[in-house]
Amino acid sequence: MVDMDRRAALTALGTAAAATAIAQTAQAATRKAPTIGRNLPDITVVGAGAFGAWTALCLRERGAKVTLIDSYGPGNARQTSGDETRQIRAAYGDREIYTRWAMKAFTRWHERQDEFKRRLIYANGVVTPHQKPESVKAQLALFDKLKIPYEMLTGDELAKRWPQGRYDDIDVAMFEPRAGTVKARESIIAASEVFRQKGGTVKLGMAKPGASTGGRITDLALASGERLSTGMAIFACGPWLPTLFPTFMDGFISRRRNEVFYIGSPPGDDRYHVERFPNMYHGDGMAGAGYSLSDVDYGFKVAPSAGASIPMDPDSGERIASNFVLDYALEFVKMRVPGLVGQPVVASRVCTIESSDNGHYIIDTHPEFQNVWIAGGGSGHAFKMGPQTGEYLADRVLGIADPAEEKALFSLASHGRARP
Numbered sequence: 001m002v003d004m005d006r007r008a009a010l011t012a013l014g015t016a017a018a019a020t021a022i023a024q025t026a027q028a029a030t031r032k033a034p035t036i037g038r039n040l041p042d043i044t045v046v047g048a049g050a051f052g053a054w055t056a057l058c059l060r061e062r063g064a065k066v067t068l069i070d071s072y073g074p075g076n077a078r079q080t081s082g083d084e085t086r087q088i089r090a091a092y093g094d095r096e097i098y099t100r101w102a103m104k105a106f107t108r109w110h111e112r113q114d115e116f117k118r119r120l121i122y123a124n125g126v127v128t129p130h131q132k133p134e135s136v137k138a139q140l141a142l143f144d145k146l147k148i149p150y151e152m153l154t155g156d157e158l159a160k161r162w163p164q165g166r167y168d169d170i171d172v173a174m175f176e177p178r179a180g181t182v183k184a185r186e187s188i189i190a191a192s193e194v195f196r197q198k199g200g201t202v203k204l205g206m207a208k209p210g211a212s213t214g215g216r217i218t219d220l221a222l223a224s225g226e227r228l229s230t231g232m233a234i235f236a237c238g239p240w241l242p243t244l245f246p247t248f249m250d251g252f253i254s255r256r257r258n259e260v261f262y263i264g265s266p267p268g269d270d271r272y273h274v275e276r277f278p279n280m281y282h283g284d285g286m287a288g289a290g291y292s293l294s295d296v297d298y299g300f301k302v303a304p305s306a307g308a309s310i311p312m313d314p315d316s317g318e319r320i321a322s323n324f325v326l327d328y329a330l331e332f333v334k335m336r337v338p339g340l341v342g343q344p345v346v347a348s349r350v351c352t353i354e355s356s357d358n359g360h361y362i363i364d365t366h367p368e369f370q371n372v373w374i375a376g377g378g379s380g381h382a383f384k385m386g387p388q389t390g391e392y393l394a395d396r397v398l399g400i401a402d403p404a405e406e407k408a409l410f411s412l413a414s415h416g417r418a419r420p
């Protein structure tokens with residue numbers, strides 16, 4: 001069905017020459033509003049998170065007329081992308097395809113940062129100790145092959161380089177210097193603003209597929225009762241995908257509560273900021289397990305690995321952090337960054353983490369409607385890819401490019417039943 005749809009899209013666009021022209025338009029139009037391509041369908045992107053906001057922008061840059069609609073607005077507090085920061089790194093064990101995507105994403109984040117004229121990415125590096133030897137071996141082989149810089153550092157070397165951390169239980173750790181931190185909510189808002197400046201429409205509303213004929217939808221039905229005519233729809237709805245499409249998404253994505261805490265840096269003290277300190281990933285199943293993201297003028301973020309197993313509805317779930325998980329965050333601070341002991345928790349976030357059954361993204365057409373796409377299943381690692389995912393999805397739905405490896409990996413057919 002996807003093949004047929006792609007062929008149909010290419011035919012509608014007037015063959016590969018038109019596809020090349022669209023790609024060139026996208027490159028040339030990074031700053032000004034591109035003209036609307038006459039042969040392109042009107043596209044509605046439902047969901048303004050990491051998948052939807054970047055995809056809407058990239059589609060607009062390729063000349064499509066695009067509406068971006070979200071129940072609560074871009075960067076809202078309920079979306080998985082709505083936290084303050086997220087981590088970006090290329091380390092994916094032996095999963096080469098994601099490492100390659102992350103490398104493209106690094107480049108795109110820096111390009112978008114220049115274009116948007118606001119700081120969105122910080123290459124403060126990521127330190128990863130406590131890895132299984134076989135994982136490290138696979139990781140280093142891939143980094144060597146792809147010429148990605150890294151260092152292996154002992155606990156003593158870590159202590160010399162970053163004395164504000166504590167490394168008693170670390171023999172050796174991998175340091176990825178190009179990795180680091182991206183602004184989360186702010187970049188979604190920025191991408192949506194630039195999308196609007198380039199001629200896109202941003203709308204508040206809750207949408208679902210509306211009328212259909214011949215295996216294609218003709219409009220979207222909004223909760224307000226309004227109908228929104230559309231030639232194509234992309235549902236990039238994160239943890240809401242099982243709510244929208246229970247018949248075929250219910251077992252594919254689990255939704256769990258996840259809590260993170262921001263510990264305040266002491267006044268005027270930059271030792272825990274991104275300029276001075278890398279992010280740390282301390283694995284699971286041990287004392288002080290979890291990860292930290294250094295302070296980007298909001299607090300030192302601690303995400304304990306405990307407490308992520310409670311199911312959560314993204315609409316009705318309360319966002320008040322628990323003392324239970326807070327205790328684990330404070331234990332992390334005591335073990336890993338003792339200089340922050342006694343500093344206040346200045347903010348906390350409760351997110352719904354949506355995980356696909358096998359950890360891979362889900363990008364495919366709807367089983368019944370050829371002009372409806374599903375994009376999500378971020379599984380704790382999709383934020384960093386946002387600017388790259390947007391390019392990929394825009395090219396794919398317009399029939400410009402459809403790499404076989406991604407197509408198979410992200411297909412609905414490759415997913416089974418989500419973890420209970």
Ligand SMILES: Cc1cc2nc3c(=O)[nH]c(=O)nc-3n(C[C@H](O)[C@H](O)[C@H](O)COP(=O)(O)OP(=O)(O)OC[C@H]3O[C@@H](n4cnc5c(N)ncnc54)[C@H](O)[C@@H]3O)c2cc1C
Nearest residue numbers: 047049050051071079080081087207238378381382383384
């Ligand atoms: C605690 C935590 C830490 C993470 N850390 C990282 C990390 O370090 N690095 C990384 O790369 N990734 C990380 N992730 C994963 C990443 O944040 C997510 O994969 C990504 O943000 C998901 O984006 P999304 O667009 O799929 O969903 P969302 O951001 O949830 O966006 C979906 C949007 O769809 C809208 N919507 C839903 N239904 C409808 C409807 N019917 N009509 C209109 N709008 C609708 C919602 O309002 C929402 O705004 C982490 C996730 C969590 C929870």
